[in-house]
Amino acid sequence: MKHEKDWYKELVIYQIYPRSFKDGNGDGIGDLKGMIEKLDYLKELGVNAVWMSPVYASPNVDNGYDISDYFSIMEEFGTMQDWEIFRDGAHARGIAIIMDLVLNHTSDRHIWFEESKKSKDNPYSDFYVWRDPAPDGGAPNGWMSVFGGSAWEYVPQRKQYYLHMFAKEQPDLNWDCEEAREKIFDIIRFWNEKGVDGYRVDAISYLDKGLDGRADFQETIGTVACANLEGTHRYIREMAEKTFAPAHLMSVGEVNINNEQDSINYSSAKSGEFNMAIPFVPPIVEIKTWSPERLKEDLERDYQILKEDGWWARFLSNHDKPRQVSLYGNDELYWKESAKMLACYLHTLPGTPFVYQGEELGMTNVQYHSIEEYDDIDTKNYYMSMLSDGASEEDALAESQSISRDNSRTPMQWDDSAYAGFSTQKPWLGVNPNYVKINAANQMQDDTSVFRFYQKLIALRKEHPVMVHGDFALCCPKKGPVIAYTRSFQNETWLVIHNFSEKEQIFEHDRIQGTETIILSNYDERAKERGKIRLRAYETMILELQDKNKR
Ligand code: GLC
Numbered sequence: 001m002k003h004e005k006d007w008y009k010e011l012v013i014y015q016i017y018p019r020s021f022k023d024g025n026g027d028g029i030g031d032l033k034g035m036i037e038k039l040d041y042l043k044e045l046g047v048n049a050v051w052m053s054p055v056y057a058s059p060n061v062d063n064g065y066d067i068s069d070y071f072s073i074m075e076e077f078g079t080m081q082d083w084e085i086f087r088d089g090a091h092a093r094g095i096a097i098i099m100d101l102v103l104n105h106t107s108d109r110h111i112w113f114e115e116s117k118k119s120k121d122n123p124y125s126d127f128y129v130w131r132d133p134a135p136d137g138g139a140p141n142g143w144m145s146v147f148g149g150s151a152w153e154y155v156p157q158r159k160q161y162y163l164h165m166f167a168k169e170q171p172d173l174n175w176d177c178e179e180a181r182e183k184i185f186d187i188i189r190f191w192n193e194k195g196v197d198g199y200r201v202d203a204i205s206y207l208d209k210g211l212d213g214r215a216d217f218q219e220t221i222g223t224v225a226c227a228n229l230e231g232t233h234r235y236i237r238e239m240a241e242k243t244f245a246p247a248h249l250m251s252v253g254e255v256n257i258n259n260e261q262d263s264i265n266y267s268s269a270k271s272g273e274f275n276m277a278i279p280f281v282p283p284i285v286e287i288k289t290w291s292p293e294r295l296k297e298d299l300e301r302d303y304q305i306l307k308e309d310g311w312w313a314r315f316l317s318n319h320d321k322p323r324q325v326s327l328y329g330n331d332e333l334y335w336k337e338s339a340k341m342l343a344c345y346l347h348t349l350p351g352t353p354f355v356y357q358g359e360e361l362g363m364t365n366v367q368y369h370s371i372e373e374y375d376d377i378d379t380k381n382y383y384m385s386m387l388s389d390g391a392s393e394e395d396a397l398a399e400s401q402s403i404s405r406d407n408s409r410t411p412m413q414w415d416d417s418a419y420a421g422f423s424t425q426k427p428w429l430g431v432n433p434n435y436v437k438i439n440a441a442n443q444m445q446d447d448t449s450v451f452r453f454y455q456k457l458i459a460l461r462k463e464h465p466v467m468v469h470g471d472f473a474l475c476c477p478k479k480g481p482v483i484a485y486t487r488s489f490q491n492e493t494w495l496v497i498h499n500f501s502e503k504e505q506i507f508e509h510d511r512i513q514g515t516e517t518i519i520l521s522n523y524d525e526r527a528k529e530r531g532k533i534r535l536r537a538y539e540t541m542i543l544e545l546q547d548k549n550k551r
């Protein structure tokens, strides 16, 4: 596909986590064959891009985010030919392909690392971040990895430590090495040649480690200590210029954002880095700090920072977060209402919406009964560290359940047959038992389903430029659970209102006549009143305001 400069603004991107999407060969693991089978489902939903989490060869210590060969497909997922069939099938349906690029680190089984660790003077010796031990023989500094434990691992053969911001099987690449950078860019060039339309670039805020004294050595988490240093931006600009930017391939970086300047650097056009950014917030922080008030503050601030020259990636879920309806909504009594409200929120904000597989069905968090049922390396490490800090098994399990990345990685719920129609075999990760009620087959037969609601929102975006290009202005009190805003473009103005609570709320706005068209809502009848709207539990609606001048 050929791409115009700003084409990414019109996308609705669907994220597939291939391991959990659909098993095409009956071994309990999702794969490319399964993805091919479900292309018509994606077409019916209406999305026009798919981002697939990594499908490259990997020993799967971190489910594909540890890559051992960037030029081949993981055996469990199929072959390069399967990938090409998926690509062609997607393109034929007007769906762009976005690949996940993991370039901060490789797997420790990648040939570069296997060579690099052998000696201090081999052709790959400088491809990773090696340092001598501290004078006492310990790690070069006190940095901890994201998944717990030291960020440094000793290799006797080299008598040195290497840096790993994530698991020890994920050694960090040394972006200061020009030769390594060129080899990394070759990976992207290879996928460009294969007809990829864009990239989601993983964990990309830590390329410049600042070990020469520029990092924050008071900070103990390595990724926090060196986030967003000058060299990182320089390397991203170089990568963009040499690889994805010239053909206007879409790009989104997964980054750390601590201040206004970080947002501008990563997601404004003039910076020459990415089209937009996915800010990484650890689930435990998000669970403890989110509130409707906080969302409103963030919306307002992010809009002001980027409205002239930037763009926003909008998402409520991904493979690193709990399920959105469990986190921001109510996955019991108001399951359907809140799932739809969150959908409406996601699609009506300025920016490009990202839909994570299963959220279009309102899939929820899972609760396994023992730590053995979990798969996620982060969950397991977290659980162990709670135990060693003296927590009881019960408390450790309860907290792990709420933050686990497995909440979003349970198999996709296709129908109510065994294993939710995901596979004919016991899947690699347990199916959420609520699949009998929450599944694609029954939602596709129900006009009022969450799936049908997503479909409507996605179709609306194609018909109404106001959803893509409209100005944004909040119009609700700063306090309280109501989030409301207008979007306006040319002579069209939409008023979008959400009640982020189960309690009734009164929303007032002087332009409400009581007679305007309701473009979409998650409740049926409504009392018509002038100047105000009574909102029920998790009610959401889009109203078309009448032209100011015609009043
Ligand atoms: C990103 C990915 C996450 C992975 C990590 C290390 O945060 O989204 O799944 O574990 O990077 O690659």
Ligand code: CA
Pocket: 023, 024, 025, 026, 027, 028, 029, 030, 031, 076
């Ligand atoms: Ca399979």
